[in-house]
Amino acid sequence: MMALFLASLGVMLLGGLGALLASERPKLANILGAGGAFIGAVLGLPAAVFAALGGPPASIQLDWALPGACFDLALDPLSGFFLIPTLFVSALAAVYGTGYLESYRHSKRLGWMWLCFDLLMLSMALVMSARNGVLFLAAWEGMALSSFFLVCSDHEAENVRQAGWVYLVASHLGTACILALFTLLAGASGSFDFSAWPSVLHIRALPPALFFLLALLGFGTKAGFWPLHVWLPEAHPEAPSHVSAVMSGVMIKAGVYGLVRMLALWGAPPAWWGWLLLCVGLASGILGVLFALAQHDLKKLLAYHSVENIGIIAIGLGLGLVGLSHGSMLLAVLGFGGGLLHVLNHALFKSLLFLGAGAVLHATGTRDLDELGGLMKRMPWTGAAFMVGAAAISGLPPFNGFVSEFLLYCGGFADAAAGPGLPTLAAGMAAIGGLGLIGGLAAACFAKASGIVFLGEPRSPHATHGHEAPWSMTLPMVVLALSCIAIGLFPGPVVRSMAAVVSCASGLPLGEVLIPMEHAGVSLNMLAAAAWALVAGVVLLAGLRSWLLSGRLVDAGPTWDCGYAHPTPRMQYSASSFAQPFTELFSGVLFTRLRLDGPKGYFPAGGRLATSTGEVLRDTFFDPVFSWTGRQLGRMRFIQVGRVQVYVLYLVLTLLALLIWLTGGKP
């Protein structure tokens, strides 16, 4: 099994290098690059699925010349589970990329972009299977670097460069925390291997809280938890769509994987870890969806939604940790189960939505919601897939998003019903309230996004001549949509197969995990029954209606416009008007700026209204902090005065200072 996995890594590498060498001939570069990625994924998937289902962990150790390093890969259920979406989504994105990168045909950058894409896939696979600190860090930074070059692929635009800079700086600062964490652990335990680290946690020198905070900061930056998410809405929209699909759908999961791996290594956590993760999850969820609601750029909206879904995953993990620390097995298992399943679900529907947004961008050339509309008639397949994705991300029943949120709700309600314990109840209630609000807002946000982009009349010439994307772009989207529906209609088998992963992530023995799983299994089967009943109901009603209308007049006419003489498409509800009630109620958080130049004079020429919501956290916190440190650093510039005498004076003063320090030591 491990040989298969290594073969897949090799194929990815060769594919990328081949594409680079063939960058003169775009067609060949496409085939080599996408082929390498696809075949690599196809080779790797069986190994990942086999490991995720709890097969015997395959591992391989090769010695590596670097000090403290060893090429140590292993596929246990946790790694296998995270590898499944990584390989599946990357393969589909590669197929999508061949169609999407048409506009780069004549530029020399095509080969380079495929090399970076395949390296990104390779480093993600390595991150999720590495068992040695140095290998993990090398792959982690490789992932950051290759995605940086992909984000900056069309670097003519200034905002793309700015996004690239913000992205690499944020990921590097995150890596600095992970670097500190790994070296502290290696320093205390004497080796970089993960297996040596659990024993180290309880040495007196360093409080375990420091390790957890470093892990949370480091991996949280990559995952995009709320206070550390500032780079995400900057970087993801600027990348080519198939890359932002892989980044949003799968790459931020590497952060979640890192955090879960560390928690699994460290065993039973103190209570406050769970609570901190829960609060971070709630903050990310609610604020993520609020900011998503206020955006006008389709891909920026989806990026903010990644923050929200990462919040839901964090809520799941938080619940799991609280359950673990308070010994309530049901809450722990359902928390971890829901969180991890949402990792898979989010990877599927978020990449579907980003690919859809890419198709829209490819067809109309713009991402601004207020210039789109009526694309369902022009892009039926993309529209249908986007609708499925939108319903899934809002967590509506027949789709996969609902299944993972259902597990989290079950955790909360089951604990409320059963447990006398106050802390677990408080955590459960916070999760339920948070998820309820997030679910409602997400539904509103995606009603807006999908409604305004695909339904109604085209609001601008861009939208009028939108055309359906080529098959290479629509096929991956349809496959992703079908997989969302499949998980929604067959939740039972999917959740039961996750028992091995949950036991590996939470550290509980498999036996203890199976009992709550069975408990949830019953509900899930009934849920599947309800989902099938729903589908059957729709089909029946459709038959009833067509039977009723068979004999009668079915006519087409203009939309009822309450007698207004000449409605134009611009009069339709736009993105900012749809979100206006939300941005007004939550103006304390969003600080939406309204620019209104109303009609003036007796014969007004015309007015304009525009609302824009910046990234509040960045404007109020990160920018001021960065410029303040810049000013403080500036104060040091007086040292370099430029005159020789002053430099010699520095020499003498340093010597005197050292002498005084020396004599100060002994009188």
Place this chain on the structure above:
Amino acid sequence: MIESHALADAVMALLLITNLLLLGFGYLNACVRAVALQGLVVGLLPLIMGGGSPLWRVAALTAVGMGIKGVVFPRMLSKLLRDVEVRREVEPFVGHGLSIALGVGAMGFSLWVSSKLGPLVAARNAWMISAGLATLLVGLFLIVSRRKAVSQVLGYIVLENGVYTFGLATVGHVPLLVELGVLMDAFVAVFIMSIAAYHISREFNHMDVDLLDKLRD
């Protein structure tokens, strides 16, 4: 040799006097002459110290030292001053009066320091260590407080003399090769500095080093 102890103290006094003269003088060629005098004085030191090594070695050393510091440096510097019709006054940042006071302060400080250097101080050369330190400090002060390139070169020469005397006092018998190496280095350093100073004066037609501050942040 005559009672070396008294002679050594006399030489030390002469050394300190030249330091003060240097701080006080207003004209560059006067300074050059003072440095020449100091070079001669320092050149004599190995003769006085004697030490264990054979006479021929000490004699050779004094001859070379005096030759370079007493004769070669001054002639080179004065030729440099003649070639460059630069204003001859020394316009120091710090007034002459204050610099002399500082010179005296330096001597006091070096006396205090040498008393603290317990193990190094053999009874005989306590005086020499403090004189060496004082010359060192005066040399540094000259470099830091003078505006002209030539006065900085002079400061460097005084610094070298200070270090040399300090070395003789504390160690006594440094291997010959090292001794010669040091002398040769000092000579080459001054030689190159004067060439650089010549280039600067030709390029900028002024010798004020403190105006050379365009390279800054």
Place this chain on the structure above:
Amino acid sequence: MTAKAFIRVARWGGITLAALAAAAACVVLRRGPVLFADGWFALDALSAFHLGVLALVFGSASWFAEPYFEGTLTPSQARRFAALWFGAFCAMVLVLCCGNLGLMWVGIEATTLLTAFLICTHVTPLSLEATWKYLVVCSVGVAFAFMGTLLVAASAHGLQLDASSTLLWTQLRERAVFLHPGTMKLAFLFLLVGYGTKAGLAPLHGWLPDAHSQAPAPVSALFSGFMLNASFYCLLRILPIAEAATGNVGWARGLLVFFGLASIVVAACFIVFQHDSKRLLAYHSVEHLGIIALAAGLGGLGTFAALWHTLNHALCKALAFFCAGRLGQAYGSHDLRRMAGALRAGRLWAAAFFASLLALIGVAPFAIFMSELQILRAAAERRAFIAMAVFLLGVSVVFVGALKHALVMAWGEPVQRPEPEKESVGTHVLVWGMLGMLLVLGLWLPTPLSDAMRAAAGIVEGRP
């Protein structure tokens, strides 16, 4: 002989000399230390390793000198350059292979004097100013180093060593425990300030940015690549003696750590504002020397990481200066904003410059990230948590500042169209070879190299 002939002599002479030095280093590393003239001149693992690094830097700088000086020098300037170029090499070799501390001081003084006029090969007001500053500050610094050497000899007073072997390094190291601790501490302070000035450690680094930004590219490559490390090599020589003399309590190491951290912080402050490519690289040198000092100060695994970082930094900095030099010539100014959009025009040097800048600020697959990782591990093992925190902070600030400039240079809006460049195949091989070495060193450390470094670290640690 025309200018071109002199430069060609400098090039091929330099390369042969570098090859000789490399051969000598390999011989010593394989067959153990070599002593002649009873200890006055010795080549052991530490000096052999540094000799290898010198060979690498000097060879590549000499190869690069010819395309760089193509038709910009008058015959007299070319002659002077060639002479001083070989002089500097000999002085550095002298420093590396002499066992006597006094002679080592003479070697360092010689490097200062010989390289002074290399800075103003192109005589301009700014280069003269840089030369003068370099001369004065370094001479004063090295004078202090001489004071330190004398004090070391003084501290050996009690051992009744005969005249010729008072300053022999081998003798001093064996009898280090008997040296007088008080004097030895004073000596170490003077030596630290003296050689620290030449190595460009923090408060003493005034001359470094001016000298490096005005010197022609091969010269500043040699400066940053090896000359700073040469004076740091002297500190590494004295460290075991000082440690043994002061009773191995880590007194000397603590000082090195302090100066290392100071350099990183000061360099970080200046890198954020630097728009001149060469001054940016100069401040990077201050930062990386600070990192090497920090690593050496930490000891244990740290010394090994310090030597590895020396090699990585020398390679990367030399390449970076070549690129900065050529880009400066192509764009007519060293201002990064003027060179905006260089990568977009698909230039070899711009790509190499962007890659070397990324490597310098510690991006992963390159070797510098790996050696910084080892340094952090050494700090963790020694429980120097504050040092770790300051180090990470400094390196992050440098990352943020330098990346902003690098991005502007690579993909900014082109301000000026440079004339097309035509590079010989050899230069391509040189550039991609050095980048390849940086990448390979990051991922795979060949065993002979790591054994050499382990042996050299052993010497600094005081093990025979």
Place this chain on the structure above:
Amino acid sequence: MTWAASLLLSPLMLSIIARTKAFFAGRRGPPMLQPYRDLAKLLGKGAVYSRTTTWIFRAGPLVGLAAVLCAAALVPMGRIPAALSFPGDLVVFAYLLALARFAAVLAALDTGSAFEGMGASRETFFSALAEPALLFALAALCRLAGDWSLTGVLGNISGEDWLTHGPAILMAAGALFIVLLAENSRIPVDDPDTHLELTMIHEVMVLDHGGPDLAFILYGAALKLWTFAALLASLFTPPEGTALWVQAAGFLGCMAAASIAVGVVESVMARLRLSRVPMLLAGACALSMLALAGTLR
């Protein structure tokens, strides 16, 4: 059996409400079977679809009604268990109604008219705020009943529970009543019989539907009203000892009382300003949280 009853009797509630309003206005009010006649008339009509709409517009009513049908199957009649009940079905109930709402909103946006967009935006806004209140109220009842399925929760609220946690249950009921008013677009939140498109919320979303589609939507709305009223009425049903028919009669009586209560509220109160409605929903959320706190003792 409960499912069949809800399918049959839900339009009856609309007529009870209409009758109560007529009584307050001094009118006789429409006959009790008027809603059934309307549905029959609509089912008999043809359909006119706007040219700008796509298959989403046609699928809207279908998905809406199907979702509400499934949700109704989950709701018990007092102590009489529901057709389909399993642990966690209260979450499925809430999200099925969310699916119905999502379908209606998309259908409204598909017509491309400004009024329907406005209705859709307000609908999503109010329901997003109402959802936490519903979930917290159900959680409070869960805590009391010790079971986490709708049948279990609503069936196990015993008399003894009323004695010990009376105020908590009342608060939960109050919160549920406000959520009922908000979700079914009753007076304080939205006016079902208004003719001014600018003020409508739910009605304006269905402006463009006609014929069988409109029938499905109206029937779905009635069924939805029944499910919410059932949640409320199940709290006040007679104790478990009594016979089945007494239980059924008691439940139907409570349902009638609930309808009358809605009618009374609609006759007595005027609509709240749109910016006031979030305060009302926040109040409902606070009520349900207090209920939850009440159950902790």
